[in-house]
Amino acid sequence: MTKINLAIVGATGNVGRTMLRVLEEREFPINELKLIASERSAGKAMYFAGKTIHVDTLKPDSFENSDIALFSAGSSVSRSAAPLAVGSGCFVVDNSNAWRMEQNVPLIVPEVNPLSLPTGKEPRIIANPNCSTIQMAVALWPIHQKAGLKRIVVSTYQAVSGTGKKALEELHFQSGRVLNVPEKELDHKVYPHQIAFNCLPHIDEFLEDGYTKEEMKMVNETRKIFNTPLLPISATCVRVPVFNGHAESINIETNIEITPEDARKVLNDAPGVKVVDDPENNQYPMQITANGIDEVLVGRIRKDNSVKNGLNIWVVADNLRKGAATNTVQIAQLLLKKSFK
Amino acid sequence: MTKINLAIVGATGNVGRTMLRVLEEREFPINELKLIASERSAGKAMYFAGKTIHVDTLKPDSFENSDIALFSAGSSVSRSAAPLAVGSGCFVVDNSNAWRMEQNVPLIVPEVNPLSLPTGKEPRIIANPNCSTIQMAVALWPIHQKAGLKRIVVSTYQAVSGTGKKALEELHFQSGRVLNVPEKELDHKVYPHQIAFNCLPHIDEFLEDGYTKEEMKMVNETRKIFNTPLLPISATCVRVPVFNGHAESINIETNIEITPEDARKVLNDAPGVKVVDDPENNQYPMQITANGIDEVLVGRIRKDNSVKNGLNIWVVADNLRKGAATNTVQIAQLLLKKSFK
Numbered sequence: 001m002t003k004i005n006l007a008i009v010g011a012t013g014n015v016g017r018t019m020l021r022v023l024e025e026r027e028f029p030i031n032e033l034k035l036i037a038s039e040r041s042a043g044k045a046m047y048f049a050g051k052t053i054h055v056d057t058l059k060p061d062s063f064e065n066s067d068i069a070l071f072s073a074g075s076s077v078s079r080s081a082a083p084l085a086v087g088s089g090c091f092v093v094d095n096s097n098a099w100r101m102e103q104n105v106p107l108i109v110p111e112v113n114p115l116s117l118p119t120g121k122e123p124r125i126i127a128n129p130n131c132s133t134i135q136m137a138v139a140l141w142p143i144h145q146k147a148g149l150k151r152i153v154v155s156t157y158q159a160v161s162g163t164g165k166k167a168l169e170e171l172h173f174q175s176g177r178v179l180n181v182p183e184k185e186l187d188h189k190v191y192p193h194q195i196a197f198n199c200l201p202h203i204d205e206f207l208e209d210g211y212t213k214e215e216m217k218m219v220n221e222t223r224k225i226f227n228t229p230l231l232p233i234s235a236t237c238v239r240v241p242v243f244n245g246h247a248e249s250i251n252i253e254t255n256i257e258i259t260p261e262d263a264r265k266v267l268n269d270a271p272g273v274k275v276v277d278d279p280e281n282n283q284y285p286m287q288i289t290a291n292g293i294d295e296v297l298v299g300r301i302r303k304d305n306s307v308k309n310g311l312n313i314w315v316v317a318d319n320l321r322k323g324a325a326t327n328t329v330q331i332a333q334l335l336l337k338k339s340f341k
Numbered sequence: 342m343t344k345i346n347l348a349i350v351g352a353t354g355n356v357g358r359t360m361l362r363v364l365e366e367r368e369f370p371i372n373e374l375k376l377i378a379s380e381r382s383a384g385k386a387m388y389f390a391g392k393t394i395h396v397d398t399l400k401p402d403s404f405e406n407s408d409i410a411l412f413s414a415g416s417s418v419s420r421s422a423a424p425l426a427v428g429s430g431c432f433v434v435d436n437s438n439a440w441r442m443e444q445n446v447p448l449i450v451p452e453v454n455p456l457s458l459p460t461g462k463e464p465r466i467i468a469n470p471n472c473s474t475i476q477m478a479v480a481l482w483p484i485h486q487k488a489g490l491k492r493i494v495v496s497t498y499q500a501v502s503g504t505g506k507k508a509l510e511e512l513h514f515q516s517g518r519v520l521n522v523p524e525k526e527l528d529h530k531v532y533p534h535q536i537a538f539n540c541l542p543h544i545d546e547f548l549e550d551g552y553t554k555e556e557m558k559m560v561n562e563t564r565k566i567f568n569t570p571l572l573p574i575s576a577t578c579v580r581v582p583v584f585n586g587h588a589e590s591i592n593i594e595t596n597i598e599i600t601p602e603d604a605r606k607v608l609n610d611a612p613g614v615k616v617v618d619d620p621e622n623n624q625y626p627m628q629i630t631a632n633g634i635d636e637v638l639v640g641r642i643r644k645d646n647s648v649k650n651g652l653n654i655w656v657v658a659d660n661l662r663k664g665a666a667t668n669t670v671q672i673a674q675l676l677l678k679k680s681f682k
Contacts, residue, residue, distance in 0.1 A: 155496035155590035157540045192623040199498045201655045206620040232647030236590040242538050249496035249577040279547040281532040302551030308572030313469030314542045
């Protein structure tokens, strides 16, 4: 098997570190591994498959020997450095928001639209969707194929880990303060308000029409991944005081009826999905059980009688894994098959 | 003004104690106050308007001198003891689920359907709706009057305080454990799973069709309060790791168009509602700001383009106050006007 020279940009972040774990678990065929991060992390020792690798900073020749670069260092780094990587003949799988909606950039969820990634050496930039989009796409695609989606209304319950390590620390620190000194006004740096024991209906920036960018990512990216440019989707994205794992309450209408039993059946047969739907025994998807696994958990599947062909589902996934690192590595695995034979 | 002999059943619970606070704030005209609770709390000293009152247990003659009894001690106590109170000629305002859907029992949100409470001495039992229902009703009623509701899809973010004092302790205790000993498996007594840093799509019991009783309360009680027995409503109720305050992501369709500006206007003029909708300055309803106040906060008001005449709103209220104690006291105030002149 071809062995790949792989670069990871943003290697020390929450997603970067999870990528290393997923690459190792999946025995991704790596020849040389280059870890890149900001000045602050330069020289730091990281561990991969029994070896120590020292973190480097981004340089003009960073990608000269690389076949594939996995980016997870934010939009501005992706915008400036991805073309550099491409210029060196390297593929880029980008986790940021920078390239997703570009017409010539495939936006890939391997369980959904692997065919949107062409065989061969072009295009060189492939985008990884937003975390909340990926798990919704994985859960809804089998239902879409069976019954045709007509409309989606989704409300999310998103963990802080996607914001970064400082958000994990902020939730940790604030929670301790609330438990110990409940009256004290709380400092906040990462979020505009206290996140401990509080929900913020605010993820990413607000747009003029009152939606957030996160909400519009769910709308526009899902349409692109499903290749349904006009699919009606309404999203409300909410940050909840949970360390890791995103949950979503999803209400759908389909073109033809799909019963909860049928939905369970197609979801059970679908790749990347695990149905957890035994309410009688208190079994349903939760963040604490989705944490650390790659599957998208789906449960609370029930008929919505308030509309024709309505269905409610509850979807939970590890946003650092399937919502980011795992999906990125899966795309790299697809690339291996399609472009490195 | 007539002064009332008032009894509170369940006086030592989260809701009972909040009732005492609200009665005092509103200077409810009390002649004699009787505090009733379970054996465990008998003899306990409580404080009201500068006086000490000792808690009594429920006895056959408990209500002999009472004009109004406020019940918040669970359904089974309400079922058995409310008829006892009525037999003594006392009005009952009941917080539990026991009587809400009985045809002859008015289910009252004073801002919405005060006229459903007749003048005079009958009926004697008046029901207080479920917490998550009340705040949705207060927020949607002005919109319904303006544009006519056609369908509601709601997902909730409900705090633990409504479950009782032990739930507050469980969230507190578990949170401390997670922060200090993250690997340790957590004990849970109140909820079927860990609630700290986790969301549970499970409030009250599951029914055969996969919905929970809490979800069906939101459907059936809202229809009764609005007097729209066929209004299509779909609810998903979720417990989040928040001590107090329920949030709701509500998607509606109306019969005639209502713009976000119009919605803001009617909500600004509506009783019991406070519009908090300035996303540019990060102002939106949150549990930490709803805590301790009586208003229902409404924000994130925006057009839903995925359907004709669609609107999204985000609604937060203090579930112990407007969701329970305040609404109960407001009903008692209505009773004062209608039945005690």
